[in-house]
């Protein structure tokens with residue numbers, strides 16, 4: 130499924146919040162169609178790394194390329210990169226004043242300049258794809274957590290991104306809703322979407338992750354296939370962390 | 376972690392310094408509102424139609440000021456919301472200069488009594504621009520109230536969870552688009568009660584324009600008193616008229632608030 134093309138190229142990225150070194154020289158290449166899972170203890174910099182890729186956090190130093198386009202520097206076109214990277218948040222961040230359909234249509238209409246009819250047609254298809262074909266008129270306040278997150282995924286997909294970023298997409302959900310969201314993500318992975326996922330869902334990791342990255346204290350400590358990392362970790366810190374979450 | 380869900384529910388900014396708005400949840404307030412309105416209207420009718428002299432005469436004189444009172448209030452409502460919106464956005468803008476300008480405006484206005492401002496702005500405007508009394512009064516009231524509404528809008532914008540802006544930016548919207556389509560519509564909903572209270576306060580404070588020679592309800596009353604010396608009777612009637620107007624406006628604001636809420640779901 131992976132091609133040789135590098136879709137996201139993270140080079141020597143550092144990010145300081147005042148004296149806190151959230152990321153220290155992180156480098157990571159993600160190929161087209163690859164699913165990379167990032168794990169690590171709280172505060173290890175997972176969210177910061179993800180949020181750096183679409184510049185919700187500005188880098189202290191380093192560079193990131195998304196499909197060859199630089200994130201930093203005079204040639205950087207941040208809006209283009211944001212159009213090409215979808216992001217799914219732990220807390221959904223659906224727009225509460227818009228119904229499901231309008232949540233999905235807004236960016237295609239305002240950013241991609243699609244006509245309302247075309248945008249709605251696509252939005253309906255996406256809602257069907259995430260199993261919510263009958264809820265297009267529902268407002269976020271009327272949806273369950275799992276449904277909200279699926280609408281949020283559909284909303285990102287409506288921009289036809291080349292990369293999808295997921296920051297703990299299931300950790301605000303009740304256990305019975307986790308599967309419905311993971312299933313949508315698994316489908317996406319199968320269809321060849323490039324994905325960077327921060328999550329501690331082992332089932333998803335084993336089923337879909339091409340690579341697992343373990344981060345601690347702003348660094349990548351170890352990476353490998355899910356088997357390598359989960360069953361035969363090399364580093365002490367990885368073992369300790371895995372013992373903690375398993 | 377489930378508490379994260381709460382971030383999606385918009386909070387309501389309530390800053391009350393006017394009439395108590397009747398809300399559905401609180402029956403007692405509705406009742407006190409009804410009772411007060413009934414007393415005011417019955418009192419007014421009794422004075423005008425039963426006691427008649429001198430009240431019907433006074434009423435006919437002072438009510439001529441009502442169009443001016445309403446006109447000035449309405450104009451100032453539009454003016455101050457407009458100014459307030461820009462001030463609120465200016466205060467949270469990422470442009471330092473805008474922040475400073477709107478910040479200074481707010482501090483300046485809030486530190487000076489309304490009556491003093493009104494007289495100053497009125498005469499300052501009169502000195503530099505050839506303005507009629509009514510537009511000058513509207514501008515003066517708008518400038519005064521715009522600052523307070525700026526604070527309300529700022530608080531409203533800041534009450535929208537940060538994730539809303541982030542989600543909008545992540546989708547490729549510009550900051551301006553995010554503001555217009557995501558942040559402000561939500562802000563409007565949560566500031567309606569506070570802004571509505573400002574409207575009511577403005578209706579009351581429009582009586583201050585009587586000091587700058589505009590013939591509103593209060594001014595007409597004062598003129599009548601100077602002719603007839605019926606001060607107690609005249610001012611009692613003037614007070615009742617304001618009370619009825621204020622109570623009715625507060626009801627309208629409550630209805631608007633209600634409609635906004637129903638739109639939500």
Ligand SMILES: Nc1ncnc2c1ncn2[C@@H]1O[C@H](COP(=O)(O)OP(=O)(O)OP(=O)(O)O)[C@@H](O)[C@H]1O
Nearest residue numbers: 146149150151169170171172173174175176177178
């Ligand atoms: N906006 C911010 N201001 C200051 N410090 C921050 C900010 N965001 C993150 N940090 C700090 O940066 C470090 C990395 O945070 P980050 O959120 O990336 O961790 P994480 O691995 O995602 O943790 P979690 O599993 O709890 O989500 C932490 O020490 C955190 O306190």
Ligand SMILES: [Mg+2]
Nearest residue numbers: 175176177296
């Ligand atoms: Mg995080």
